[in-house]
Amino acid sequence: MPQFAFRSSHPDGSARLGWFTTPHGTVETPAFMPVGTHGAVRGLTMEEVHAVGGRMVLANAYHLYLRPGDAHVRALGGLHAFTRWDGPMLTDSGGFQVFSLAKLRTVDEDGVTFRSHLDGALHRYTPEGVMRIERNLGADVIMQLDELIAGGADAPTARAAMERSLRWLERCRVEFERLRVEDPDAPTPAQALFPIVQGGTHAALRRASARAILGAGDWVGVAVGGLSVGEPKPDMHATLEACDAELPRDRPRYLMGVGFPDDLVEGVRRGVDLFDCVAPTRMGRDGTAFTPDGKVQIRRSSFRADRRPLVEGCPCPCCTRYDRAYMRHLFAAGEALGQRLLALHNLAFLHGIMRDARGALADGRFAGWSAAWLARWRADAWGAADPAA
Known part of the structure; x- marks a missing residue:
């Protein structure tokens, strides 16, 4: 059996049933991923998360890099051993957290310099560094470093961030491939790097982003980022429709940071397979x-x-x-x-x-x-x- 695979059936418009196979098991899709930011879904045990239906969970590279440290997690066997979760796992690059720091970070073409929200210490995030962090953590699916913008950003701002995200994706891809060869003893040797479609709520930019991503590599799956950040819901739906028309049907699609009940149903209608969000536990x-x-x-x-x-x-x-x-x-x-x-x-x-x-x-x-x-x-x-x- 391949380390990663995706098959689908029973299409209904853009919606479909799916099965996403990873080194730590297969997830039936569409599916929601509980968020375990620090390697734990806050207040809950992993056994409880599984008992209520969780089959794939998300952790955050930014937070784990700062505390306890990605190298420390690796020394303890990687995220699966560290957290006692034996199913599929995904790590967000931490780009959202870094860019949300606003007054505490500066962005340049090479990467991001930021101060920790914990102690004010200065840190540097680059596409290559994020790949090394996520390699150490050992999730099945890892995310590129991308540049995020506020909801409602104008087209020039969205274009600049989208194009920089594409340049950073290429750097992530090169480092990801290097590590796969030169670091075969990582906690999860076979990982999948997901690119992220950006472009704000501008359909033309989303289409351009998707086409450039598909031309840059043969990806296991593709994520759609930069939504649910303040834009009206009809704009989110229209953006998903623009992405749906461009993304391949034979790969899983992950809508990042979206998890209100109606958003899940609307997302599935528009071809989304995987979702995550802190909303259910935070609101609870x-x-x-x-x-x-x-x-x-x-x-x-x-x-x-x-x-x-x-x-x-x-x-x-x-x-x-x-x-x-x-x-x-x-x-x-x-x-x-x-x-x-x-x-x-x-x-x-x-x-x-x-x-x-x-x-x-x-x-x-x-x-x-x-x-x-x-x-x-x-x-x-x-x-x-x-x-x-």
């Missing part, structure tokens, strides 16, 4: 739950004596063992258990959407299922939030 810790009828804040006073599960039929530990009244109490009392349970619920909810999407695709009913799902989600059946505690 803040008391916001995903339900088929939209988002709901568990602190609402109307839940004070409500003995029903948060979502009827949901298989997560929150919904199978506890009721709304108890969950509201946990948040009112500041108990960490509430945060953990709601984070698990939100992850289970997103994995459930992806499972239902795969089932609808297999049965040839995806178009109708997705339209009905989105209509219910957007109906706002919960009404205005009542956060009273």
Whole structure:
């Protein structure tokens, strides 16, 4: 069996079923990847993440480079051994984190100089250095270093960042190939480098980026970055459609940093196979739950004596063992258990959407299922939030 492979079936428009094979297993797609920024999905064990449906997780090269250090992780056996996750794993290059530092970094053609958000120490990020960091960490899929821009950036700004990202991709590719030959004892010897399509919300730039990427190498998969950064959702959808028309159908497509429930369904409609986002766990810790009828804040006073599960039929530990009244109490009392349970619920909810999407695709009913799902989600059946505690 090859180290990496992708096959798909049951196309419905741009949506499709898929199977993405990596050195650490095969992921059925479309799929959502929980985010374990520091090598942990915050507050949860890897066993819990797997139990609610997680099959591939993401970690962040920037954060692990700063603490505990990529060389240290490698010395301890690599990310899989370090985190006790034995399934497929992806590392983001950390480009988003570096570029979000704003006042703490400067960008030039060679790379980025930035100060650590931890202690203010000065660091240098280059495409070659990022490849060495991600080689040490040992994820199955690793991302190029790219230049990110704010949502709504004008075309000249977007073009400059897109073209620099292409130049950096070539440097990443050369170093990636060198390391594959000269560093065969890395924690995961066979890795896949994913390029990132950039270009803001400008369709022509996205098309140009995709074409240049495909002309630069034979990639295992391709990512679409720079979305969900403040642009209107119709603009995100139009951008995905522009990318869909250019990207090959025989490779997995990864939409970076997008993970609200309706965004997953809309993304699958437009040919996306893999998603990631911190939203489900972060919002869970803040008391916001995903339900088929939209988002709901568990602190609402109307839940004070409500003995029903948060979502009827949901298989997560929150919904199978506890009721709304108890969950509201946990948040009112500041108990960490509430945060953990709601984070698990939100992850289970997103994995459930992806499972239902795969089932609808297999049965040839995806178009109708997705339209009905989105209509219910957007109906706002919960009404205005009542956060009273």
